[in-house]
Amino acid sequence: MNRTKIKQLLAAQTAPGTVRVCGWVRTRRDAKGFSFMEVNDGSCLENIQVIADAEIEGYSRVKQITTGAAVSVTGELKPSPGRKQDWEIQAAGISLLGPAPDTYPLQKKRHSDEFLRTIAHLRPRTNKYGAAFRIRSELSFAIHRFFHDRGFTYIHTPIITGSDCEGAGELFQVTALDMDHPPKTNGRVDYTQDFFEKPANLTVSGQLEAEMMALALGDVYTFGPTFRAENSNTSRHMAEFWMVEPEMSFCDLVGDMDNAEAFIKYVTQHIMTHCPSDLSLFARFVDQTLMETLENINASEFIRLPYKDATRILSGAKDRFTFPVDFGSDLQTEHERFLAETHFKQPVIIYDYPRSIKPFYMRVNDDGDTVAAMDVIVPRIGEIIGGSQREDRLDILYQRMIETGINPDDYWWYLDSRRYGSVYHSGYGAGFERLMMLLTGISNIRDVIPFPRTPSTLEF
Amino acid sequence: MNRTKIKQLLAAQTAPGTVRVCGWVRTRRDAKGFSFMEVNDGSCLENIQVIADAEIEGYSRVKQITTGAAVSVTGELKPSPGRKQDWEIQAAGISLLGPAPDTYPLQKKRHSDEFLRTIAHLRPRTNKYGAAFRIRSELSFAIHRFFHDRGFTYIHTPIITGSDCEGAGELFQVTALDMDHPPKTNGRVDYTQDFFEKPANLTVSGQLEAEMMALALGDVYTFGPTFRAENSNTSRHMAEFWMVEPEMSFCDLVGDMDNAEAFIKYVTQHIMTHCPSDLSLFARFVDQTLMETLENINASEFIRLPYKDATRILSGAKDRFTFPVDFGSDLQTEHERFLAETHFKQPVIIYDYPRSIKPFYMRVNDDGDTVAAMDVIVPRIGEIIGGSQREDRLDILYQRMIETGINPDDYWWYLDSRRYGSVYHSGYGAGFERLMMLLTGISNIRDVIPFPRTPSTLEF
Numbered sequence: 001m002n003r004t005k006i007k008q009l010l011a012a013q014t015a016p017g018t019v020r021v022c023g024w025v026r027t028r029r030d031a032k033g034f035s036f037m038e039v040n041d042g043s044c045l046e047n048i049q050v051i052a053d054a055e056i057e058g059y060s061r062v063k064q065i066t067t068g069a070a071v072s073v074t075g076e077l078k079p080s081p082g083r084k085q086d087w088e089i090q091a092a093g094i095s096l097l098g099p100a101p102d103t104y105p106l107q108k109k110r111h112s113d114e115f116l117r118t119i120a121h122l123r124p125r126t127n128k129y130g131a132a133f134r135i136r137s138e139l140s141f142a143i144h145r146f147f148h149d150r151g152f153t154y155i156h157t158p159i160i161t162g163s164d165c166e167g168a169g170e171l172f173q174v175t176a177l178d179m180d181h182p183p184k185t186n187g188r189v190d191y192t193q194d195f196f197e198k199p200a201n202l203t204v205s206g207q208l209e210a211e212m213m214a215l216a217l218g219d220v221y222t223f224g225p226t227f228r229a230e231n232s233n234t235s236r237h238m239a240e241f242w243m244v245e246p247e248m249s250f251c252d253l254v255g256d257m258d259n260a261e262a263f264i265k266y267v268t269q270h271i272m273t274h275c276p277s278d279l280s281l282f283a284r285f286v287d288q289t290l291m292e293t294l295e296n297i298n299a300s301e302f303i304r305l306p307y308k309d310a311t312r313i314l315s316g317a318k319d320r321f322t323f324p325v326d327f328g329s330d331l332q333t334e335h336e337r338f339l340a341e342t343h344f345k346q347p348v349i350i351y352d353y354p355r356s357i358k359p360f361y362m363r364v365n366d367d368g369d370t371v372a373a374m375d376v377i378v379p380r381i382g383e384i385i386g387g388s389q390r391e392d393r394l395d396i397l398y399q400r401m402i403e404t405g406i407n408p409d410d411y412w413w414y415l416d417s418r419r420y421g422s423v424y425h426s427g428y429g430a431g432f433e434r435l436m437m438l439l440t441g442i443s444n445i446r447d448v449i450p451f452p453r454t455p456s457t458l459e460f
Numbered sequence: 461m462n463r464t465k466i467k468q469l470l471a472a473q474t475a476p477g478t479v480r481v482c483g484w485v486r487t488r489r490d491a492k493g494f495s496f497m498e499v500n501d502g503s504c505l506e507n508i509q510v511i512a513d514a515e516i517e518g519y520s521r522v523k524q525i526t527t528g529a530a531v532s533v534t535g536e537l538k539p540s541p542g543r544k545q546d547w548e549i550q551a552a553g554i555s556l557l558g559p560a561p562d563t564y565p566l567q568k569k570r571h572s573d574e575f576l577r578t579i580a581h582l583r584p585r586t587n588k589y590g591a592a593f594r595i596r597s598e599l600s601f602a603i604h605r606f607f608h609d610r611g612f613t614y615i616h617t618p619i620i621t622g623s624d625c626e627g628a629g630e631l632f633q634v635t636a637l638d639m640d641h642p643p644k645t646n647g648r649v650d651y652t653q654d655f656f657e658k659p660a661n662l663t664v665s666g667q668l669e670a671e672m673m674a675l676a677l678g679d680v681y682t683f684g685p686t687f688r689a690e691n692s693n694t695s696r697h698m699a700e701f702w703m704v705e706p707e708m709s710f711c712d713l714v715g716d717m718d719n720a721e722a723f724i725k726y727v728t729q730h731i732m733t734h735c736p737s738d739l740s741l742f743a744r745f746v747d748q749t750l751m752e753t754l755e756n757i758n759a760s761e762f763i764r765l766p767y768k769d770a771t772r773i774l775s776g777a778k779d780r781f782t783f784p785v786d787f788g789s790d791l792q793t794e795h796e797r798f799l800a801e802t803h804f805k806q807p808v809i810i811y812d813y814p815r816s817i818k819p820f821y822m823r824v825n826d827d828g829d830t831v832a833a834m835d836v837i838v839p840r841i842g843e844i845i846g847g848s849q850r851e852d853r854l855d856i857l858y859q860r861m862i863e864t865g866i867n868p869d870d871y872w873w874y875l876d877s878r879r880y881g882s883v884y885h886s887g888y889g890a891g892f893e894r895l896m897m898l899l900t901g902i903s904n905i906r907d908v909i910p911f912p913r914t915p916s917t918l919e920f
Contacts, residue, residue: 003710005611005678022710024676024881042677042709043611070881072710098852098882121669121873122880124676133677137614144604151465151503154597158911159619159685160632160662160700162918172620172634172655174662176689179633180648188640195632195689195699196918202620202634209581209911209920216484216584217502217593218465225619225684229636229655239655240620249502250463250482250532392558413581413920420582421484421530422558451618451669458622458656460669460873 001074007043009077010087020074021048021089022097024125025065027108035062039071042124045131045277049080049088057093067108068100068125113447120451120460128285131278132440132448135271139435142270143223143244146263152219152246157206159225162198163410171201172229172239202227205429206245208361208414211390214247214425215417221246223432231455235444236333238433240453247427253363253372253389256426257349260376260385261302263430264347268297271439279440287441293379294439300346302376305339307331307353313343328354336375336382348377360400362388363424374428381438387428394418461534467503469537469547480534481508481549482557484585485525487568495522499531502584505591505737509540509548517553527568528560528585573907580911580920588745591738592900592908595731599895602730603683603704606723612679612706617666619685622658623870631661632689632699662687665889666705668821668874671850674707674885675877681706683892691915695904696793698893700913707887713823713832713849716886717809720836720845721762723890724807728757731899739900747901753839754899760806762836765799767813773803788814796835796842808837820860822848823884834888841898847888854878 001020009019023041030036033054038047050073052059065071075091082088105111105119106126116123123129147154160174176195177183183190191198206222213220222245230237246259271279272294283290305313307327314325314335323332331350339348351374355364362371376385391397397418401408408415436448446452451460461480469479483501490496493514498507510533512519525531535551542548565571565579566586576583583589607614620634636655637643643650651658666682673680682705690697706719731739732754743750765773767787774785774795783792791810799808811834815824822831836845851857857878861868868875896908906912911920 007611022883023678042613043679068881070883097884098878098880100880104880119873119876121672121876122676124673125881130676133615133673134613136616137608137612140614141604141608144601148597148601151467152597153502153594154600155593155910156596156685156702158700158913158920160687160913160918161920163920172636173639174632174634175639176632176691177639179635179637179639179642182639195691195915196913197916198918200918212581212920213584213593213910216582216590218483219503225616227620231636231655240618242616413579416579416581418558420558420560420564421528421585423482423530424557450615450673453618453620453656455655456657458620458658458660460618460621460623460672 003072005043006039006041006046006048009048010044010046010085012077012087015077015079017076018074018092019077019089020072021050022072023070025067025069025071027067028062028065030062035065037065037071039073040130042130044134045127045281046085049082049085050075050091050094051088052091052094056091058095061096062094064096064099065094066100066102066104068104068106070097071095072097113444117446117452124450127281129447131281132436132442133450135275135278135440136436136448138274139267139271139432139439140223142267142274145270146266147219147221147246150219152221153213153217155210155213155220155222156224157203157209157222159203160196160200161203162196162200163208170228170230171204172227174200174202204228205243207247207427207429208411210245210247210427211425212413212417214249214427215421215423218250219246219248233455235446236434238445238449238452238454241445241449242432244430244432245427247425249423249425251426252424253351253374253426256387256389256428257304257351257374260374260387260428260430261347261349264376264378264384265298267435268294268439272298282440282442290441296346297378303344303346303348305348305350307350307370310339310350313339317343328356330357331375333382336377337379340377340382341379345379347379350375350377358388360397360404360406361390363391364396364400378438381434384434384438385428385430387426389424389426392418392422392424394422463532465503466499466501466506466508469508470504470506470545472537472547475537475539477536478534478552479537479549480532481510482532483530485527485529485531487527488522488525490522495525497525497531499533500590502590504594505587505741506545509542509545510535510551510554511548512551512554516551518555521556522554524556524559525554526560526562526564528564528566530557531555532557573904577906577912584910587741589907591741592896592902593910595735595738595900596896596908598734599727599731599892599899600683602727602734605730606726607679607681607706610679612681613673613677615670615673615680615682616684617663617669617682619663620656620660621663622656622660623668630688630690631664632687634660634662664688665703667707667887667889668871670705670707670887671885672873672877674709674887675881675883678710679706679708693915695906696894698905698909698912698914701905701909702892704890704892705887707885709883709885711886712884713811713834713886716847716849716888717764717811717834720834720847720888720890721807721809724836724838724844725758727895728754728899732758742900742902750901756806757838763804763806763808765808765810767810767830770799770810773799777803788816790817791835793842796837797839800837800842801839805839807839810835810837818848820857820864820866821850823851824856824860838898841894844894844898845888845890847886849884849886852878852882852884854882
């Protein structure tokens with residue numbers, strides 16, 4: 001007999017008769033002549049209650065059906081007399097698929113997030129992490145829906161690459177050489193003998209390649225892993241994280257901001273509509289202002305604020321900050337959060353940043369001092385999206401490469417795109433895990449991805 | 461004025477009045493007093509024809525509007541007198557956004573796939589590669605739809621990992637050390653000073669981690685990049701490719717085969733329904749048997765053939781093969797293709813392979829000699845899916861690790877999943893690029909991914 005998922009059972013309108021449910025026991029309580037079990041199969045947050053009378057098939061092993069054990073239950077779906085749910089199962093037979101000895105680490109009690117990170121292979125069996133990973137899945141789907149419905153082409157940009165998009169260092173290197181005894185020339189590693197015959201690293205962004213695709217297909221987006229070998233232990237950074245990077249031909253900075261705002265609102269609304277139950281867990285136990293924050297995102301038009309005006313506002317509140325703010329300085333998270341949380345109390349898009357603090361590929365504005373960059377700042381998180389109109393003029397792009405210390409020869413193909421049929425175009429990068437933090441209220445980025453990668457952490 | 465995508469224009473039922481189209485010129489022909497242009501914007505395979513009279517705004521630069529140039533055209537959408545399309549644009553104004561000097565490599569003529577690989581940043585501007593990458597996008601979406609609609613949770617498994625799922629070697633190593641001068645202890649690299657404080661590599665499969673998630677959430681799948689440092693230059697292998705890996709709790713080998721067959725049929729049908737025009741290009745110019753192959757996949761029930769019977773059939777035709785076939789030998793592509801193309805003329809699922817040629821995680825059958833493995837073989841490609849029921853019995857799994865030279869201590873977490881609430885479960889891996897080859901008829905794997913990674917190829 002095929003199993004039915006608990007999510008489906010709990011949504012039943014009429015009793016379907018005999019069903020089979022498989023899952024893991026969360027708790028068991030025994031009474032005289034029968035047992036109650038709460039069974040969860042991961043299809044939803046909710047458990048289904050199973051009532052097993054002592055005379056049913058398989059009851060002899062009921063004492064082994066402890067927290068964490070896997071069971072298969074057949075029985076009748078019946079209206080539940082309890083208040084919590086409409087349905088429960090009156091078991092006709094129960095079989096123990098896999099026991100869970102009492103060394104099982106997830107006994108019924110509160111566990112700290114720190115402890116649960118050490119058993120990341122088991123934590124999706126808890127309510128909180130199960131809910132987080134179901135939301136993560138639904139959020140991924142929402143992202144694909146958003147772009148697909150707007151006629152964007154999803155593209156895969158390379159993970160192993162020879163280029164460093166940000167020119168920022170902090171790269172992981174990739175090699176097939178024997179690192180203990182690499183071939184050497186003049187005391188340095190001879191990469192001509194490596195797999196790619198030159199040094200290779202993990203991508204920090206798919207943007208440059210995405211631009212090549214946008215300049216052929218129009219609207220494209222990536223959704224893939226990116227990497228930073230940044231040796232910092234914060235609650236907002238990981239060595240491996242997922243990014244969404246749309247790139248749009250025939251789109252200027254205003255169009256870029258419009259798309260970014262629509263994107264944030266769409267995925268927020270999608271999760272509120274499709275994950276109400278999982279979301280309610282976070283609203284109850286993790287961040288009690290969560291629903292208000294999400295509703296605020298959907299209801300408000302994002303403030304659009306030139307960087308120059310942002311620094312003026314921030315200068316007026318400078319005693320609140322550790323870092324000073326002047327034109328030409330990069331905004332810190334404290335500044336961003338002040339603007340979104342305290343000053344405007346809603347999402348803000350800051351644009352037209354000083355050219356001196358931004359990478360070579362951003363379009364230089366007519367004032368010569370600023371570039372057509374924009375960052376979307378949201379309450380509690382700070383920057384969630386960073387984007388720009390791209391420099392589409394060959395000569396200026398070339399100058400900017402020189403100015404920022406990029407070797408144009410390494411980017412002949414990128415320059416080609418401005419040589420042949422260049423068009424104005426824009427794009428942005430959205431940190432997927434930051435979005436997850438925004439939507440769940442989870443405050444440590446390590447807790448929104450199944451198996452986080454941070455300095456010294458490579459388990460699983 | 462907002463631009464309208466050509467795909468939308470060509471699908472118009474009634475003339476929408478004045479429109480704006482942006483795109484790249486494929487050809488221009490001049491006549492007395494006017495010009496015809498074919499413009500493509502990447503939204504679809506088809507161009508739109510633009511008729512520009514000599515007196516319109518911007519016509520003075522018409523000589524610069526050569527193949528590859530980017531233009532913005534406003535004008536009236538009018539019924540086309542030509543046979544090829546319903547609509548054309550009578551331009552009111554045209555502006556040259558970006559010219560394409562006559563060094564533009566994609567002049568109107570046939571280019572070889574080999575040449576186009578050297579300009580992978582420009583090849584999506586050709587009909588063939590534009591079509592391929594639109595199909596790639598739609599195929600990705602179909603994959604997410606298939607699993608999402610069936611209640612699977614999409615998960616991201618780690619890219620950088622300390623474990624080697626296949627135990628097969630051929631790994632890329634990842635490091636943040638200075639490879640010229642790494643810290644050493646006793647003449648060997650001291651990885652305790654590396655980013656993760658131990659050796660790290662790029663994943664070859666997300667399966668083991670996906671199993672951990674399936675044993676909490678029920679049905680899950682991955683869709684992400686995987687890596688092999690295999691130094692072989694074939695038309696079927698790359699160093700970086702994308703895999704889809706579903707993993708299902710409470711699912712045996714039969715359920716696994718059922719899901720795999722449904723999956724292949726679903727995505728095939730989806731592409732036939734949603735990409736008829738792009739597909740027709742491949743059916744005309746790349747593989748004239750393509751539509752027949754795809755219809756055959758949808759129409760037939762896949763043959764299910766025990767490995768033992770497969771070897772019997774193959775032994776009967778052994779003079780056709782370079783490699784011999786006996787029980788215990790791995791099937792080669794020539795054998796797989798013989799079965800699917802010549803013998804059965806339809807997809808075949810071979811199952812119950814000898815334990816001696818399969819990895820430790822596959823469930824040992826009661827006969828002791830075989831494991832519950834299955835491979836889906838399709839005409840023209842050979843193996844497109846490989847999967848198995850997983851070994852869910854702690855003691856046998858442990859033995860199999862020892863037997864295959866895996867150190868159980870490195871996999872304490874994997875063993876944990878069989879210690880606590882173990883259940884029967886199954887999964888498979890589908891090579892995304894192999895699927896692309898099946899669906900387009902493209903015969904070189906380098907031509908179905910935007911920027912291929914193969915030995916010595918790291919450009920872009």
